[in-house]
Amino acid sequence: EAGVAQSPRYKIIEKRQSVAFWCNPISGHATLYWYQQILGQGPKLLIQFQNNGVVDDSQLPKDRFSAERLKGVDSTLKIQPAKLEDSAVYLCASSQTSVRHGYTFGSGTRLTVV
């Protein structure tokens, strides 16, 4: 089975610029997650989708971050404008309906804001 696909792998932008990340989950996985992993820390959930609806976005900085999952498949995470502290790896994961199956993670996008 194909894994979770993410692009780009790396991105370097200047502060105040905008950036977008793309994720294609495993086919048939209803739930999609975006996590932010700052260097030296564990992943932190930004947003969770169930099909094309948002389940939890309580930790998403909505003044600058936005995410969508059109048609319940692919998802895009956007940052506008970026700040230095947004430098991190952005991980996309997908899972079947229940968390008991665990997640499958993509390789992530490493963002550097300079």
Place this chain on the structure above:
Amino acid sequence: AQSVTQPDIHITVSEGASLELRCNYSYGATPYLFWYVQSPGQGLQLLLKYFSGDTLVQGIKGFEAEFKRSQSSFNLRKPSVHWSDAAEYFCAVGANAGNMLTFGGGTRLMVKP
């Protein structure tokens, strides 16, 4: 709210030695527990999981973990470490309701030859 603590930020072991990585969780009911491994520049790979039944679970790459409800722990073990096990290890807890996983801060494992 659920939380996970990994007390050891760094651990160094000699190749061939045994390994135990500690994980303590906080959650009101029986949690779903996971261990993931992350190699440099890679995403997270699931090593093993526990959600019910036998409290000793076997995973991939020769790893196992034991769920101890009385200690709120889910420690990861391996009897003999290989140099390729050097990576960062994350413990995670999931609630019965909803699908969100909460991760610990990770333990970086270094293996000496």
